[in-house]
Amino acid sequence: MVSFFTNLINGLSLGSIYAIIAIGYTMVYGIAKMLNFAHGDIIMVGAFIAYTVISTFKLPVWLGIVAAVIVCTCLGVAIEKIAYKPLRKASSPLAVLITAIGVSYFLQNSALLIFGSDPKMFSSVVPFGNLTIGPLQIPGTTIVSIVVSLVLVGALQLFINKTKPGQAMLACAQDRDAASLMGISVNGTITLTFAIGSAMAAIAGVLLCSAYPTLSPTTGAMPGIKAFVAAVFGGIGSIPGAMIGGLLLGIIEILSRSYISSQLSDAIVFSVLILVLLVRPTGIMGKVIQEKV
Amino acid sequence: MAMLKVTDLKVNYGIIPALKGISFEVNEGEVIALIGANGAGKTTTLHTVTGLIPSAGGKIEFLGKDITLTPPHQIVKMGMAHVPEGRRVFPDMTVYQNLMLGAYTRKNAAEKEASLELVYSRFPRLKERTKQLAGTLSGGEQQMLAMGRALMSHPRIILMDEPSMGLSPIYVNEIFDIIEKVSSEGTTVLLVEQNARKALSIADRAYVLETGSITTIGQADALLHDDAIRKAYLGE
Numbered sequence: 026m027v028s029f030f031t032n033l034i035n036g037l038s039l040g041s042i043y044a045i046i047a048i049g050y051t052m053v054y055g056i057a058k059m060l061n062f063a064h065g066d067i068i069m070v071g072a073f074i075a076y077t078v079i080s081t082f083k084l085p086v087w088l089g090i091v092a093a094v095i096v097c098t099c100l101g102v103a104i105e106k107i108a109y110k111p112l113r114k115a116s117s118p119l120a121v122l123i124t125a126i127g128v129s130y131f132l133q134n135s136a137l138l139i140f141g142s143d144p145k146m147f148s149s150v151v152p153f154g155n156l157t158i159g160p161l162q163i164p165g166t167t168i169v170s171i172v173v174s175l176v177l178v179g180a181l182q183l184f185i186n187k188t189k190p191g192q193a194m195l196a197c198a199q200d201r202d203a204a205s206l207m208g209i210s211v212n213g214t215i216t217l218t219f220a221i222g223s224a225m226a227a228i229a230g231v232l233l234c235s236a237y238p239t240l241s242p243t244t245g246a247m248p249g250i251k252a253f254v255a256a257v258f259g260g261i262g263s264i265p266g267a268m269i270g271g272l273l274l275g276i277i278e279i280l281s282r283s284y285i286s287s288q289l290s291d292a293i294v295f296s297v298l299i300l301v302l303l304v305r306p307t308g309i310m311g312k313v314i315q316e317k318v
Numbered sequence: 319m320a321m322l323k324v325t326d327l328k329v330n331y332g333i334i335p336a337l338k339g340i341s342f343e344v345n346e347g348e349v350i351a352l353i354g355a356n357g358a359g360k361t362t363t364l365h366t367v368t369g370l371i372p373s374a375g376g377k378i379e380f381l382g383k384d385i386t387l388t389p390p391h392q393i394v395k396m397g398m399a400h401v402p403e404g405r406r407v408f409p410d411m412t413v414y415q416n417l418m419l420g421a422y423t424r425k426n427a428a429e430k431e432a433s434l435e436l437v438y439s440r441f442p443r444l445k446e447r448t449k450q451l452a453g454t455l456s457g458g459e460q461q462m463l464a465m466g467r468a469l470m471s472h473p474r475i476i477l478m479d480e481p482s483m484g485l486s487p488i489y490v491n492e493i494f495d496i497i498e499k500v501s502s503e504g505t506t507v508l509l510v511e512q513n514a515r516k517a518l519s520i521a522d523r524a525y526v527l528e529t530g531s532i533t534t535i536g537q538a539d540a541l542l543h544d545d546a547i548r549k550a551y552l553g554e
Contacts, residue, residue, distance in 0.1 A: 189422065196408050196419050202370055203406040208394035208423035208471065 027160045032283045033276065038167035038236065040275020041174035045229040046252035047259070047267035048181065049222030055198040055262035056218045059118070062125040063104060064226060065249010066132035071097045071227030072234040072244060073140055076147055086150045093227040101223025102216055104128055110212070136242035144241040147234035166235045173232060177225060178268055185264070190217060198262065251278075254298050260311025269309060319382060321346045321475060321506055322367070327376035329359075329366050336362045338530040339376065344475065349497070349507040351517040351538060353551055354527035360510040361403050363527070364477050368400045369393050381474070395423045399473035403480045405464040409453025413444055416452050416463055420470030430470070437466040440496060458489035465496065475506040482513045494520055514551035518542045526551070
């Protein structure tokens with residue numbers, strides 16, 4: 026029973042990291058109407074920046090995190106401006122999708138060139154060790170991941186519901202032309218969305234590598250795909266959906282790794298996705314789109 | 319000087335010309351009706367004026383400034399509001415949130431509050447439903463919300479695209495009463511309508527659009543009694 030609760034908490038922790046990444050995916054999809062497959066690699070860039078600042082330059086941890094957030098925010102905005110914006114009016118949505126895959130490879134190979142292929146040992150940014158609650162031993166990183174993701178989601182909800190730029194994001198997600206007729210700059214709003222999503226990805230990268238400390242240029246690929254699955258699972262375009270999808274995915278992954286098979290855990294995760302989509306094609310929180318007659 | 323002056327405006331959809339060089343003027347305080355059949359280019363005209371569609375030639379001037387290449391969100395700031403065809407309210411947001419988005423370009427909180435009160439007094443039904451999601455309103459209520467939202471920007475000119483479309487006769491009358499009231503309070507109106515009789519009855523002047531060209535210009539009263547217009551657009 027104790028081990029079950031430990032697994033559940035580990036699952037929640039991994040799930041909350043997936044949730045942070047998935048929210049970035051889902052926001053960009055909701056507002057820019059594109060799947061940013063390079064989103065996972067932003068995580069890797071964030072982790073490498075934090076690693077360089079903290080382990081190579083021996084600077085304080087907080088500075089490493091701030092640097093990762095700043096670099097990833099700028100990177101996300103730059104990618105959007107250079108690679109995606111010129112294709113926004115392209116006749117086929119495939120053009121931007123393929124570009125996103127290209128950007129993903131570009132980021133991975135740039136990291137390979139700069140940092141080399143041998144994995145780095147990322148030292149956890151969490152300054153305290155295990156916490157003992159009754160019979161449970163919970164790693165500090167686990168608790169920090171859960172708390173940070175809750176704070177980020179709460180702050181994001183406040184931002185979206187209570188501020189003007191947040192309302193502009195909601196408006197753009199629902200009807201871009203109508204939003205521009207309100208005086209909202211659609212391009213500016215899309216840029217802001219990429220900035221927020223990438224900043225969150227940087228934090229996710231630092232948390233992920235604190236929990237699973239091997240860092241290499243492909244570190245972001247699998248979590249990126251999992252977060253995409255989480256976003257679809259929860260209903261792509263929905264922030265609460267991405268949160269729930271991420272948490273469920275983390276829990277399913279850890280539980281199947283512990284009780285069924287560590288090799289099959291990814292296969293089980295994707296099977297669950299297929300089952301969910303068979304029953305609810307728009308995801309858990311997704312809206313049923315009605316065909317207009 | 320005309321408030322809105324469109325000169326030789328051309329728009330193409332791919333290789334198909336939608337507007338073949340139209341010119342018209344709207345003076346301050348006027349109600350101008352743009353009438354014509356389905357597919358004549360009425361909605362295209364409005365979309366091009368507010369910058370949603372790029373033009374292929376010609377010039378659009380608003381308050382003496384060339385806005386041909388200005389993006390929509392900046393045109394709104396200059397004092398032009400556009401109530402699009404099919405209302406286009408934000409369905410997953412409340413009536414209040416929709417209205418506040420209408421005032422997106424305005425900074426002064428007190429002025430926004432005053433506009434909100436004005437809109438609520440003009441559309442009491444919206445006030446009853448402030449917290450309701452816009453997508454759950456009836457068609458007529460959504461049209462009122464779209465108009466109220468446009469008025470929240472305190473525009474100098476308001477462009478309305480088919481405000482009566484799909485509404486019951488009671489709502490149609492109510493909507494046209496409101497357009498007259500908005501006009502009498504000093505807002506210039508450019509009205510696109512298929513309901514030509516209603517449009518001409520409240521307009522000062524009118525332009526008739528046929529397959530991308532303006533074919534008739536005249537005083538609205540005169541057009542209401544013009545035999546050709548009566549046959550073609552008033553169903554007589």
